[in-house]
Amino acid sequence: MPMNSALYVDENCESRIDRFATIPEPGEGELFVETLYSGANPADIKHATHLGIYPAVLGYDFCGKVLKAPPDSQFQIGQIFAGFTPTGVDRPTKYGTHQDFMVSPEDMAFRVPSNLPKEHAACMATVAMTAADALYNIFGFSPPQETLSGENSGPILIWGSSSSVGLCAIQFARASGVYPILVTASPERHAMLTELGATHCFDYKSPTVSAEIQAVLSTAWCGPIRCAFDSVGSYTDGGSAEHLARCVPETAVLVSVVVQKDPKFKMPLASANRHVVIKIPGSPHPITIPARPADHQRAWSVMLWAVERYGTEFRLPSVEVFEGPAEEALEQVKAIGSSGRGFGKLVLKHPLT
Helix, strand or coil, X not given: CCCCXXXXXXXXXXEEEECCCCCCCCCCCEEXXXXXXXXXXXXXHHHHHHHCCCCEECCCEEEEEEEECCCCCCCCCCCEEEEECCCCCCCCHHHCCCECEEEEEHHHEEECCCCCCHHHHCCCHHHHHHHHHHHHHHCCCCCCCCCXXXXXXXXXXXXXXXXXHHHHHXXXXXXXXXXXXXXXXXXXXXXXXXXXXXXEEEECCCCCHHHHHHXXXXXXXXXXXXXXXECCCCCCCXXXXXXXXXXXXXXXXXXXXXXXXXXXXXXXXXXXXXXXXXXXXXXXXXXXXXXXXXXXXXXXXXXXHHXXXXXXXXXXXXXXXXXXXXXXXXXXXXXXXXXXXXXXXXEEECCCC
């Protein structure tokens, strides 16, 4: 049997390397995968520390090669494909993608077309599905493949839009005809965000950012902001969600990528196809988030739309591939979890050494 190295969070919520991880076995409707690349997300670490999802092998996104498939599978042995895996308390270790051999549910996987680089496919699903759930299920915009002219009226405000989820949200909003698309980010990102579809960019650190946003709205004749998306997801007081809420009216629908203390905020999920159990610190009992199968399918259709048009109507502007010791790979993933790594997506090349 081959050796399976994994990035692991143990029963004490401590991250470490497991160089002798068990080779996983697929169940019904699942694929056995040789991991080629695994995509890193803040959730890899934060889901353990903030949602009680441990012990577990880290990672949700991947691109790999099919080693074993069900008899009636749409995938073939040796085929390159990508996708993401389920989350929740008591998550099976087989679903962790930061390991050399893993298991993927077939209904959360897609073929990688020639226009989509394998490294990019490995870090796309979670952020695209999160953005799609926010825009098309919580905000209620029509997906790009279904949008009629003038159907999706804005304004929408995306806070921290140079995050990977924010970049996806901008491009989806543009493709769906949402107008105007107001975003906040560091000034050095404004040109890129405009290219991707933002109509107005603001410096989130500006002490007058709220007044600047209102000034644009008053001249655009588009009405108040009705949809506001915190795509950064800070937990602390005075963080991104709090700043966002100050810039929009009480009637706005508020979304954040993490659970917020303010009950007005809703949280999108990449994997709304399954019930998700989480343990929030301070809460006496686990919380079950019910599955939303129809919503998942709507978001999945948008994600596949992005896959088909990757490089033309949709892209991830910065993808960095890390190849090196597993210990250094783990430090890179932990830096992302603490928001200390900077702009762009990180992908780990396998096998982990």
